[in-house]
Amino acid sequence: MFKSPILAVVVFLIRQDPDGGGREQIFLPMITSGYCTFFRNGPGGKQEPGESPKTCAVREMWEETKVRVDINSLELIALLQHLQPGSHYEVSFFTCHSWTGTPQKTKSADPANAWFPIFTPPFKQMLPDFPLWFPTWLSLRAPIKVEVASSGGTIRSCAIGTM
Numbered sequence: 001m002f003k004s005p006i007l008a009v010v011v012f013l014i015r016q017d018p019d020g021g022g023r024e025q026i027f028l029p030m031i032t033s034g035y036c037t038f039f040r041n042g043p044g045g046k047q048e049p050g051e052s053p054k055t056c057a058v059r060e061m062w063e064e065t066k067v068r069v070d071i072n073s074l075e076l077i078a079l080l081q082h083l084q085p086g087s088h089y090e091v092s093f094f095t096c097h098s099w100t101g102t103p104q105k106t107k108s109a110d111p112a113n114a115w116f117p118i119f120t121p122p123f124k125q126m127l128p129d130f131p132l133w134f135p136t137w138l139s140l141r142a143p144i145k146v147e148v149a150s151s152g153g154t155i156r157s158c159a160i161g162t163m
Contacts, residue, residue, distance in 0.1 A: 010044035
């Protein structure tokens, strides 16, 4: 039996490659505390009671990177349900194309060498579900719903649909 879901958010900053060429880059710092420790992921974390996903995203971006995002600049790209023995996560993934500040190192995230071409993120340094659903979002560029079941660190199933 699964418990009530743990509500969380992840934010991916997206920018144009500053070297030109019009290519998009995604910000994937090394996470240094919490659930995603030692993986590259967008900054994020658990929602506080009564907090909306977008409000949580704004708070987490500031806490983990010292970057300020406007709540209206967040775009929901995926809603992921992750079931594992004894836990159930519901994670809202957002992109953000406009922010204020430069990502700083904090106790939660290290922004060194964290910008990657959006079409070739470092999948081997990321959580194992990411390469299963992220390419679908990239090809659709529309919000998707993802259901992942895992046990013992192994993904047992993954279903992807549009929202």
